[in-house]
Amino acid sequence: DITELAHHGPENLLISAIKIAGAFIILMNTHVGLTMVLLIFTVLMVLFTFFYRKKMFRSFMDNRVKIANVNAIVNDSLSGIRTVQSYSQEEVELEKFYVGNQEFYQSKKNMYTVMGTYHSTNGFLQGLLYVVTIVAGGFYVVRGTINPGDLYLFVLYINMFLQPVRTLIQFNEQLQQGMTGFFRMCQILDTEPEIQDLPGAIDAGLLRGDxxxxxxxxxxxxxxxxxxxxxxxxxxxxxxxxxxxxxxxxxxxxxxxxxxxxxxxxxxxxxxxxxxxxxxxxxxxxxxxxxxxxxxxxxxxxxxxxxxxxxxxxxxxxxxxxxxxxxxxxxxxxxxxxxxxxxxxxxxxxxxxxxxxxxxxxxxxxxxxxxxxxxxxxxxxxxxxxxxxxxxxxxxxxxxxxxxxxxxxxxxxxxxxxxxxxxxxxxxxxxxxxxxxxxxxxxxxxxxxxxxxxxxxx
Missing domain, CATH: 3.40.50.300 (P-loop containing nucleotide triphosphate hydrolases)
Structure with a gap:
């Protein structure tokens, strides 16, 4: 996840930013009022993504902790396999694995619920954007501030605008996965050993042993x-x-x-x-x-x-x-x-x-x-x-x-x-x-x- 984020993240950000800026300029030149409607919905999606990211981060982090626990159980069982077999405790070890795996399953299930809510809400806002744009466009057509051909063209350009937005929505998921992996790695790397060299500690050299x-x-x-x-x-x-x-x-x-x-x-x-x-x-x-x-x-x-x-x-x-x-x-x-x-x-x-x-x-x-x-x-x-x-x-x-x-x-x-x-x-x-x-x-x-x-x- 960290590698994917580092490899594709900057590329996706740059390309999406250029596409959004270009599409926004074209839409502004087509009709300012409809572009403002588009901008409002875009801001709503950005705000939702911003406030939802903490929930995504917690979900991904819990998922990593749970799978680490499962790996620890498996490693423990395999390291002591002779003891397990000699005491006929295979069922006990299977039960331990089942409990750990169920916790991981529930964590994974919760993660999919969180991500499902995230993507469905953004999808709903995008669909609503089309509906509101067409309704508002019809209003502007009646008022004569935009002709039907330009409205049709505007709706087509909305898709060009939303395509990089969808990429950024997907990128946010990738960002949270990568950041939780990076944060988890930093937690391990930053763990200070209880016993360390004191400031000013000397090289003892070869000791006699008294x-x-x-x-x-x-x-x-x-x-x-x-x-x-x-x-x-x-x-x-x-x-x-x-x-x-x-x-x-x-x-x-x-x-x-x-x-x-x-x-x-x-x-x-x-x-x-x-x-x-x-x-x-x-x-x-x-x-x-x-x-x-x-x-x-x-x-x-x-x-x-x-x-x-x-x-x-x-x-x-x-x-x-x-x-x-x-x-x-x-x-x-x-x-x-x-x-x-x-x-x-x-x-x-x-x-x-x-x-x-x-x-x-x-x-x-x-x-x-x-x-x-x-x-x-x-x-x-x-x-x-x-x-x-x-x-x-x-x-x-x-x-x-x-x-x-x-x-x-x-x-x-x-x-x-x-x-x-x-x-x-x-x-x-x-x-x-x-x-x-x-x-x-x-x-x-x-x-x-x-x-x-x-x-x-x-």
Missing amino acids: IKFEGVTFKYKDADDSVLTDFSLDIKAKHSVALVGPSGVGKSTICSLIPRFYDVDEGAITIDGIDIRNMTLRSLRDNIAMVQQDVYLFNSSVRDNIAYGQYDASDEQIIAAAKQANIHDFIMTLSKGYDTMVGERGVRFSGGEKQRISIARAFLRNPPILILDEATSSLDNVSERAVQESLDRLSRDRTTIVIAHRLSTVRNADEILVLSETGITERGTHDGLMARGGEYAGYYQVQFEDLSVVKEGA
Whole structure:
């Protein structure tokens, strides 16, 4: 719609304006009185179009919002198609689509009603113009101010005058459609991200990775309670710290605050003594790599997925990263090797294979700070062992923050922090915490008792 408006709009305006001006001059020379009647009806059509345009704009905008909702429903259903099928919820998703489609249908119906009223009213005014012109012309013929031949000629010229007027009426519809599309696009483009570079933010350069949380309080938007309250933590550069504890105590939140996915409400987070809010987002995040439980692979080649964010990397660097992540041998078994397409969201690969591609991506990035968020929690034991070897190699000589429910994966951490709703309840090495016999030892014992039961049952 925007392209059509930009392409044909100026052309239609110019040609119609020239035709209207030429026809008006001819009609004025034919009969001034009848031309004034014509002018009155033209003004009425212009006024109607002017005041009706807001209604048209609202109708077109609502239509775009509704179709966007339908697209979102379809995308949501297709993205979660495996979950939908595994829970036999096809009917539920169809119902969602039906509801969204009905809303779009009603919006479209309302739009056609609005446009029908617009065109029929303008058509009525044009028809009425002919009737009034003929009646007024008959009056002038009787009075002798115009002869029948000139009246007939005048009526023919009315059509020449109205033809560009009809074009402009159609153009107004095109204008409103184009403007709603442009307005909708501007709404999206003008949406300001909540997290932005502050004025005067500096390029952090290459950081060492000394991370400090200083009295941090944070609450998610629209949440009632704070996830972190007056939370303090000191992570030395090139040390590994594991965060353990029940769900909901803020482990993932801590990891999300470091790359500034959110800003703290109170307190500060510093890296190498610099408040992360005073760094540019680009320079801060260039120093961080994340390996998460839910790995996202783009519908591109294996090569492009490993090199994501490092597109200038050479083939040798990509292969070296893949070897470090224990995924090179698997890639070479694929039909096209590194040029093999991974499919949407990496659907062709297993969880362990996707994790190792994600780890290769982190190896290639080679950052001073590494965040591992439940990186092995969804894997089987064989895959976990292969991935864990890669993660251990990746973590060397980096500041590493690890979140894990499987405590066997954090035994080698320099420090383990046990979190609860009140903050840090225990901290120390694996051996130290086990000797203390506190919460961590309890978690560890319960987890390995469960594992023993599973083995005995097998």
